[in-house]
Each structure stands twice: as structure tokens, then as C-alpha cells.
Amino acid sequence: MFKENGRHNQASLLDSTTWMSPKVKQKLEKSWAKPFYEHVFCRIDEQPFAVLYGTTGKPNTPVNVLLSLEYIKHLKNCSDLELLDSISFDYLVNYAVGQRILGELYIAERTLYYFRERIYQYSVENPEKEDLLYGQFIKLLNEFAAKAKVKLGEQRMDTTMFMSNIKKAGRISLAFDVLAAAVKAIPENHMTEILSKVLESEFKTDTLYRAKAQDGDSKLAMLLNLCREALDILETIPELKDSNAARITRRFIKDQSVMNESGKLVPKDKKEIATDSLQSAFDEDATYRQKGNIKQSGYVLELAETCDKDNPFQLITDYDVETNITSDVEIITDRMEEMKQNTGCKDIIADGGFYSPAVIDKAAEQGINMHFTDMTGKQPHEKIPVTEFVTDEKTKVIVKCPADQTPTRSVIKDKQAIAHFDHSACDKCELLRNCHSKHQKRDHVVRISQKMLDSGRERAKIKEFKKVNTNKRAAIEGSNSALKRTGLEKLRVRGKTKSKVVCGLKVAAQNIKRFTRYLHDGYRPKISENPNIRSFAPMMT
Numbered sequence: 001m002f003k004e005n006g007r008h009n010q011a012s013l014l015d016s017t018t019w020m021s022p023k024v025k026q027k028l029e030k031s032w033a034k035p036f037y038e039h040v041f042c043r044i045d046e047q048p049f050a051v052l053y054g055t056t057g058k059p060n061t062p063v064n065v066l067l068s069l070e071y072i073k074h075l076k077n078c079s080d081l082e083l084l085d086s087i088s089f090d091y092l093v094n095y096a097v098g099q100r101i102l103g104e105l106y107i108a109e110r111t112l113y114y115f116r117e118r119i120y121q122y123s124v125e126n127p128e129k130e131d132l133l134y135g136q137f138i139k140l141l142n143e144f145a146a147k148a149k150v151k152l153g154e155q156r157m158d159t160t161m162f163m164s165n166i167k168k169a170g171r172i173s174l175a176f177d178v179l180a181a182a183v184k185a186i187p188e189n190h191m192t193e194i195l196s197k198v199l200e201s202e203f204k205t206d207t208l209y210r211a212k213a214q215d216g217d218s219k220l221a222m223l224l225n226l227c228r229e230a231l232d233i234l235e236t237i238p239e240l241k242d243s244n245a246a247r248i249t250r251r252f253i254k255d256q257s258v259m260n261e262s263g264k265l266v267p268k269d270k271k272e273i274a275t276d277s278l279q280s281a282f283d284e285d286a287t288y289r290q291k292g293n294i295k296q297s298g299y300v301l302e303l304a305e306t307c308d309k310d311n312p313f314q315l316i317t318d319y320d321v322e323t324n325i326t327s328d329v330e331i332i333t334d335r336m337e338e339m340k341q342n343t344g345c346k347d348i349i350a351d352g353g354f355y356s357p358a359v360i361d362k363a364a365e366q367g368i369n370m371h372f373t374d375m376t377g378k379q380p381h382e383k384i385p386v387t388e389f390v391t392d393e394k395t396k397v398i399v400k401c402p403a404d405q406t407p408t409r410s411v412i413k414d415k416q417a418i419a420h421f422d423h424s425a426c427d428k429c430e431l432l433r434n435c436h437s438k439h440q441k442r443d444h445v446v447r448i449s450q451k452m453l454d455s456g457r458e459r460a461k462i463k464e465f466k467k468v469n470t471n472k473r474a475a476i477e478g479s480n481s482a483l484k485r486t487g488l489e490k491l492r493v494r495g496k497t498k499s500k501v502v503c504g505l506k507v508a509a510q511n512i513k514r515f516t517r518y519l520h521d522g523y524r525p526k527i528s529e530n531p532n533i534r535s536f537a538p539m540m541t
Contacts, residue, residue, distance in 0.1 A: 002053035004046045005062030008098025015100040016091065028095065035519045036096040040512055041068045043143050048132055052118040061107065066115045067136065068097045069107070074509035077486040080112055116501065123497050133504040134319075138342050140508060141315060144515040150315050151308040152343040156473045157350045159331060160480040161291060161324050163298035163490040164499050166280035171256065171267070172216065175223035176207055177281035178252045182230035185245035190233050198226065217267055224257045224265040252278050275325045285496040287323040299499050300324040301488065302331045303479055303507070304339060307349060307472045313514050313523050316479060317343045319507045321500040328353040333362050340366045347371060349473045357454055372462050373470045384434050386448050386456040391417060396453075398446065401437075403429050408443065417453065419446045482510060 017025055028034065044064040053060050072093060073083045084107060086093040091102050099105050119132055145152055169177065183191075183198045197203050207219060227249050234246040255277035257265040279286040279297040288297050304318040318339050322331060332354045339345045345368055352374030363370045388402035397410040398419035405426075407419035426437055426444040437444040462469070480488075483506055491502050517523065 001055060001057045001059050002050040003059040003062075005064050005098075007062075008041075012100055016102055017100060028092070030520070031092055031095075032516045032520075033092040033096040035516050036068070036072075036512065037098060039143060039147065039515065039519075040071065040140060041096060041098055043140060044068065044136060045139060048130070048135055052122055052132075061111050061115070063115075065097045065105070065107075066112065069093075069112070070116075070505050071509050071512055072096065074486060074506045075513055080109055083112075084109060120498055120501055123501065131500075131504070133501060133508070137319070137504060137508045137511075141317060141343075141511060144315055144511060145306075148312055148515065148518050150306055150311045150313070152306055152315075152317060153346040154306065154308045154472075155304045155317055155339070155343070155345050155348055156307045156476045157302070157304045157318075157332060157348055157354065158473070158476045158480065159300045159302050159328055159353075160484070160488075161289065161294065161296050161298060161300050162484070162488050162499075163296060164280075164283050164286055164494045165490065165492050166283045166286060166297065166494060168297065169280065172220050172223065173208060174278070174281065175220055175227065175252070175256070176204065178249055178278070179223055179227050179230060180204075181281050182227060182234065182245045182249045185240060185243060186230060186233050187237070190237065192229070192233070195226065195230055195233075220256075220267045221265065224253060224267065227253055228265055248278065248281060248284060251284075252281075276323070280494070283494040285323060286494075287325045289324040296324065298324055299496060300326060300331075301480075301483070301503055302335060303476060303483075304335070304345075304348070305476055305479055307475065309472075313518050314475070315511050315514065316507050317345070319503060321496060321503050323496065329356040329359055332359055336362050336366050336368060340368060349373070349469050351473060355458070357451060360454065360458070371465065371469045372458065373466065373473050374462065383436055384431060385460070386436070386452050387460045389417075389419075389436075389446070389448065391453065396450070398448070401446070402435070403431050405429075407446075412450075415450045417446075417448045417450065420444070421446070479510065483507070 017028065020028070041064055044067055046063040049063045049067075069083060069087065072086070073080070076082075076086075078086070087097070087099075087105060087107055088103060094100070094102055094105065097105075123131065144150065167173075179198055183195050186195065207223070231246060231249045231253065234240045234243065234249070240246060253265065255273060256268055258268055260266050275288045277288065278284065279288055286297050286299065288295075289300075290296075299321050300323070302318070302320045302322070303316060305316045306314045318335060320331065320335055328350075332348075332350065333356075336348075336359075339348075347369045348363070349371045350373070352372055354370075355372050355374075360370060384402050389398050390400040391397060392399050396412055396417060398407060398417050399410065400406055401419070401421065403425075405421055407421050410417070410419040412418070420442075421437060421444045423439075423443060426432055426435070426439075429435070435446070436448060437446045486506060486509070488503070488506060491499055493499060493502055
């Protein structure tokens with residue numbers, strides 16, 4: 001049964017702070033626990049979590065206590081057992097979660113598991129409803145920003161890849177894992193003699209560790225055909241036909257093999273395997289991506305954070321988790337409306353991977369100005385930059401060429417700006433060799449697509465503000481690094497939904513850490529009055 005926790009508002013005669021030494025109490029006041037209690041614990045809205053509990057039975061363990069403990073776990077980057085020891089014996093942790101008597105609150109390990117499981121199940125079953133953890137993240141963000149006067153209008157954005165709790169397995173190892181899971185799902189009375197040997201330790205040793213390099217394809221083909229045999233059995237059993245084991249095996253066979261003329265499965269060529277193919281028998285959502293020199297199976301975390309130079313420190317303002325084959329363009333297009341609604345974002349600084357005409361259009365629709373540090377695609381060198389042609393702001397037609405000649409006729413047709421010039425204006429022009437004009441019988445004509453004009457203007461804008469935008473965007477790499485140092489590099493969970501739950505807690509913990517440091521005067525002030533004195537940028541860890 002759900003019940004809100006207001007007990008921490010009631011004073012107790014046994015409150016440990018009443019008998020503390022003044023100096024000890026002074027240290028408590030200056031610790032992280034006091035701002036955590038006042039600005040995190042007391043600001044958690046428990047009501048949205050009522051959907052996780054029933055209306056009858058024993059009251060739930062307080063949500064604000066459990067959620068606060070999750071934040072503290074990621075602040076300290078500790079295990080569940082260490083966290084539970086802290087709630088039993090660490091008075092700072094007790095103070096932070098509203099407890100004033102050490103040892104009074106007992107929380108079982110399974111209580112933490114059940115709380116996470118409820119959040120996970122709710123997210124899976126209600127994907128269209130508000131993310132409970134994201135809602136608390138935004139609530140705390142606004143609380144911190146208002147208290148510290150952090151401006152949210154200017155933000156930077158980036159993505160970083162991470163792994164879930166899966167191993168980097170080759171095709172043979174993956175095939176064995178899929179086969180083993182399928183065989184374990186088969187009832188004993190349906191098991192064949194050949195498949196029963198799969199679970200013997202000798203079979204695994206021979207298949208994975210005694211295989212020669214030249215036997216790779218034959219071993220893989222053998223495992224694929226055993227997978228098909230196991231799948232055929234599972235599909236004859238009504239209650240197992242749509243089981244997890246059958247679904248994963250079916251997908252693996254489709255991803256990795258083709259059928260030859262004799263009706264046997266043979267492995268596909270590596271180049272024919274899609275990036276969204278199954279990467280682990282235990283994580284169906286993970287995908288494969290190569291980004292630069294990094295090859296990884298897993299997910300991508302999107303982060304946005306403030307970057308106004310007048311802010312005393314910067315706060316993370318948005319996050320999301322997607323499969324790592326999701327492009328930056330898809331991510332920013334999907335998140336822009338949410339960012340505008342939650343933070344009133346007006347400017348976004350991002351790298352070239354986020355550039356797309358669709359992104360520019362979406363930003364204009366939301367009243368957001370996009371600033372890029374670079375652009376994807378090749379820089380055009382052969383011709384005069386299209387931005388040298390003067391166009392009318394309203395009609396978009398070309399009104400003058402780079403040589404200051406006025407066209408005899410100018411129109412917009414099929415999303416192209418088309419302008420006609422007299423032969424006398426173009427034939428002897430010094431710029432003719434590199435101009436976009438083409439000689440025709442009656443005149444010279446220039447055809448420039450609207451896409452080229454928009455890209456050209458964006459390239460010119462990037463070139464003009466490149467140094468400023470690059471400097472502002474670069475610091476978000478520090479946020480990525482800080483998160484990876486606290487376990488983001490490889491999470492201890494599997495699946496997209498669970499990964500998002502953990503990432504949400506880690507991101508919120510980062511904001512709590514920064515805000516607590518600000519309250520304790522941990523950020524050196526910027527020195528901007530004297531241009532000869534170097535300014536100190538706020539540290540992002």
C-alpha cells in the first residue's frame with residue numbers, strides 16, 4: 001500500500017544531533033548530508049510513484065528514502081551491500097535521508113531490488129506515460145537552477161557509447177550462448193540425444209577452446225544447425241513457441257545464416273551481417289557500432305547541459321538512452337521538443353554529427369537556434385561559395401551574383417533558386433571559371449538548390465563562430481568522462497530500459513554532486529574584470 005513519508009518533519013527526543021559536541025555538529029552542518037536532505041530528499045515528489053503500489057496491505061518503504069539511497073549509491077559509486085552498511089552505521093547517510101537516530105531504519109537488500117524492479121516494469125508496461133525517474137530529474141534540475149541562478153537557455157549536447165552487462169563475444173561464442181539457452185528451455189521428454197550433449201562441459205570446451213582458426217566456419221555452421229534443431233522442437237510445444245529462448249534463437253538464425261542448396265544453414269559473410277543483429281543471448285536490445293576506432297556493442301547516452309559563461313557552474317539538463325546505431329540527428333530531433341518544454345532552451349551547441357536540414361527545421365519550429373562546431377560531408381572547393389550570391393530574405397530569389405551583376409530573371413522552382421544573366425555580364429567575368437553559371441544559347445543560367453544555400457549559410461556561420469562554439473561544446477566531454485568513471489563505461493544491467501533507469505540515476509547524481517559543491521563554495525569564481533588575468537572555468541567533475 002502506498003503511503004507518503006512525512007515522518008522526517010517530526011522532531012524526536014532521541015535525535016542524535018541534540019547531544020552532539022558543537023564542533024561535531026558544525027562539521028555535520030558543513031557536510032554534503034545537509035544540502036542533500038534539504039534540496040534533494042525534501043524535494044522528491046512521492047505521489048507519482050503511487051502507481052507502483054497497491055491500495056491495500058502493509059505500507060511501502062518510503063519512496064523518498066529509497067530514491068535518495070539510489071542517488072547516494074551513484075554519488076559514492078558503491079555497491080548495494082556498501083550502501084546498506086552505510087544506512088546502518090553512517091550517520092551522514094541517515095541524516096541525508098531524514099533519519100536522526102542511527103540504526104533506527106533497517107532496509108533489506110531485496111527492498112532495493114523490488115523498488116528498481118517496480119520502476120523497470122512500469123517503464124516497460126507504460127512506455128507512453130511519463131518516465132518516473134526523468135520527472136524527478138527535471139524537478140531537481142529546476143530546484144538547483146533556481147537556487148544557484150543557473151541560466152538554462154544556452155545548452156550543449158553530445159552522445160557517448162557504453163556497454164551493458166554483456167561480454168564482447170565472437171560469432172561462435174554467441175552461437176553457443178544462444179544454443180545453450182534454447183536447449184535449457186526444452187523439456188526433458190522432448191530432448192534429443194545430440195542436443196543433450198550441448199550442456200555437457202566437454203562440448204563447450206571442444207567448441208570454444210579447442211577450435212582451430214581454420215575450423216571457424218565449420219564450427220559455426222554446426223552450431224547454427226543445432227540452433228535450428230532446437231528451435232524446431234520449441235516451436236512444436238505451444239507454451240514455448242513464443243518464449244524468449246525461441247524468439248532469440250529465431251532472430252539469431254535469421255541474422256547469421258542462409259540456407260544452402262542441400263537445406264543446411266551456412267554462416268553469412270561478416271559484411272552481410274547488419275549492425276542491429278543480435279549481440280548477446282542475454283540482451284536483445286544491444287546493437288553494434290563502429291565510431292572512429294571504437295567498436296562497441298551496446299547503447300548510446302545523449303546528454304545536454306547548460307553552457308552559459310555567466311553560470312557559477314553547469315547543470316545537466318537532459319538525457320536519453322538509445323541503441324548505439326541511432327544517429328545523432330535522430331536523437332536531437334526527438335529530444336528538442338522535450339528540452340524546450342522542460343528548460344526553455346533557446347540555443348543548442350553541438351558537433352557536426354548533429355547537423356541536418358531536418359534538425360534546422362525542427363529547431364526553427366521550436367524557436368531554438370542551432371550552433372554547430374563542424375558539418376558532416378565534404379567541403380565544396382571547386383566553385384564560388386553559394387553564400388556569395390545575394391538572395392532576397394523573403395522570396396529567396398537571387399538578386400545579385402558575386403560580381404555584383406543583377407540577373408535579368410530570377411525565380412524559385414523545384415526548390416531551386418534559378419537566375420538568368422546576359423552573356424555580356426558573364427563572358428568576360430573574372431569569376432566565370434569558378435562560377436555556378438552555365439552557358440546557354442540565350443544567356444547564362446545559375447541553378448542553386450535550397451539545400452546548398454542553407455548548407456552554405458550554415459558553413460559560413462560555423463566558420464565565423466567556430467572557436468567560440470568549439471570552446472563552449474568541448475567541456476561536455478568532461479561530463480561524459482565523469483559518468484564513465486562512476487560506472488557508465490559498462491553498466492551492471494542489461495537491456496535498454498534497465499540501462500536508461502541506471503543512467504537516469506547516474507545523471508541525477510552528477511547534478512546533485514555539482515550543486516552540493518556549489519553550496520560549499522567549491523567552484524572558483526571567474527575573473528573577467530581584468531582581461532590580463534586568466535579566467536578559471538568551472539570544473540565539471
